[in-house]
Amino acid sequence: MKKGVIILFIMMGFFLVAKAQEDGKMVLTGTVVDSQTNEPVAFANLGLLGTVAGVASDMDGNFELRIPDKYAIHVVRVSAVGYASVEYKAYELRDKPGMVIKLRPVSYGIGEVDVYGQLLVYKKMLSNVVSHIHDNYISKPYNYEGYFKYVTDGPEGEKTKEATVTVYDAKGYDRTDPETTFKEVNYKFNEVRRSTPQISVFDGLTCLDDILTADVVRNTRNVLDIVNSRDYKLKSKGRMLYEGDSVQVISYTLEKPSLSTTGTSSVTAYSGEIYINLRDFAVLKNVVNISSRDFNSLGRQLVAIGEKPKADVTTQIVTTYKKLKSVYFLSGVTINYSYEEEGEEVRGDMEFVTTRVNMDAPEAIEGRTYYENIVENEAFWNSYTTYFEE
Numbered sequence: 001m002k003k004g005v006i007i008l009f010i011m012m013g014f015f016l017v018a019k020a021q022e023d024g025k026m027v028l029t030g031t032v033v034d035s036q037t038n039e040p041v042a043f044a045n046l047g048l049l050g051t052v053a054g055v056a057s058d059m060d061g062n063f064e065l066r067i068p069d070k071y072a073i074h075v076v077r078v079s080a081v082g083y084a085s086v087e088y089k090a091y092e093l094r095d096k097p098g099m100v101i102k103l104r105p106v107s108y109g110i111g112e113v114d115v116y117g118q119l120l121v122y123k124k125m126l127s128n129v130v131s132h133i134h135d136n137y138i139s140k141p142y143n144y145e146g147y148f149k150y151v152t153d154g155p156e157g158e159k160t161k162e163a164t165v166t167v168y169d170a171k172g173y174d175r176t177d178p179e180t181t182f183k184e185v186n187y188k189f190n191e192v193r194r195s196t197p198q199i200s201v202f203d204g205l206t207c208l209d210d211i212l213t214a215d216v217v218r219n220t221r222n223v224l225d226i227v228n229s230r231d232y233k234l235k236s237k238g239r240m241l242y243e244g245d246s247v248q249v250i251s252y253t254l255e256k257p258s259l260s261t262t263g264t265s266s267v268t269a270y271s272g273e274i275y276i277n278l279r280d281f282a283v284l285k286n287v288v289n290i291s292s293r294d295f296n297s298l299g300r301q302l303v304a305i306g307e308k309p310k311a312d313v314t315t316q317i318v319t320t321y322k323k324l325k326s327v328y329f330l331s332g333v334t335i336n337y338s339y340e341e342e343g344e345e346v347r348g349d350m351e352f353v354t355t356r357v358n359m360d361a362p363e364a365i366e367g368r369t370y371y372e373n374i375v376e377n378e379a380f381w382n383s384y385t386t387y388f389e390e
Contacts, residue, residue: 025068028093031061032078035102043320043332043353044080044103048090056320058149059334059351064385078103081242081275081285081320106241122234122250126274127226128281129217130175136282137173137217137328143363144169144329145190145356150207154346160195163372164384165208165352168365173218178263181219185212186365192374193381202297204371211352213263214319214333216274216286221263223252223274223286228261237273246278266293266313282328283321290315295339313339322354329357
């Protein structure tokens with residue numbers, strides 16, 4: 001994956017800087033990294049305790065958090081699954097420019113186990129996840145708004161599209177068949193910014209369906225399909241702590257990938273890890289690695305005709321969930337893929353970060369925006385930042 005920095009940040013780089021703004025707010029920007037490897041930590045949560053204010057780091061660990069000056073003495077907690085949380089007073093961050101936030105990996109428990117008795121235990125855990133979905137996740141109509149970024153790098157050079165998106169779920173988290181889920185979840189693009197002018201039809205394609213299908217709790221054809229559990233080889237990757245709760249990590253491998261288990265017929269290898277909070281059986285994170293015979297440039301829900309053949313197609317999808325009050329919601333998704341086309345390497349990075357959840361008076365949306373030609377609103381993008389609010 002190419003390292004890049006989201007353009008929307010007002011202050012860029014690997015430094016944490018806080019300054020008073022004319023509008024009475026402090027802006028905290030910087031990066032979160034693994035203390036052992038110095039690799040960026042994607043989707044680390046930075047939350048202002050006692051409020052709903054917060055932000056998630058992007059795929060490169062970068063973040064921007066704006067808070068009112070009146071919260072200067074409040075605590076900012078930085079947390080991520082598999083890492084020990086750290087806390088700072090907001091004013092402490094402001095007084096320490098040049099600081100990089102390092103999170104220490106933590107784990108405990110046994111290593112890999114592959115015995116029949118344990119296999120039944122892990123299948124039961126996955127079954128408990130499904131049976132607790134109604135209690136753990138939003139179970140009524142709702143919207144979530146978010147920031148979407150799609151970067152492609154191939155023979156034509158690098159192209160970047162950024163957008164704000166509103167998603168409408170007419171029913172809430174309910175695992176039914178793919179057709180029903182497809183009809184219940186719709187979305188629209190609100191604002192768009194591109195690094196290059198829109199020239200071809202492909203420049204207007206949104207490909208957001210791939211982000212939606214990455215929500216393994218809401219969608220089927222993944223490791224949580226209990227009816228297909230016999231097709232998975234499960235192992236324990238141990239347990240870890242996350243904000244005081246015990247988290248079980250289960251690795252999984254599909255013996256024979258198929259359309260019913262992966263959502264596409266071209267998959268040749270499928271494996272991943274799922275992180276389960278043992279206190280309430282909620283999924284906190286899912287990572288899946290996919291190898292395929294081909295790649296569909298239109299996304300998983302559309303059919304491409306006459307495309308040039310692809311080779312060595314690999315994809316990694318990381319999905320994270322976060323708790324708001326008493327329910328969990330989709331907090332972020334990254335999709336990184338690569339393939340060869342006529343001897344040339346093509347790479348793509350998608351990212352979605354939820355910035356707002358509306359469960360009280362959601363806006364109904366009909367249909368999905370597969371193609372957009374929205375004109376860039378420069379004033380909007382000059383002031384936009386990925387900031388979570390209720």
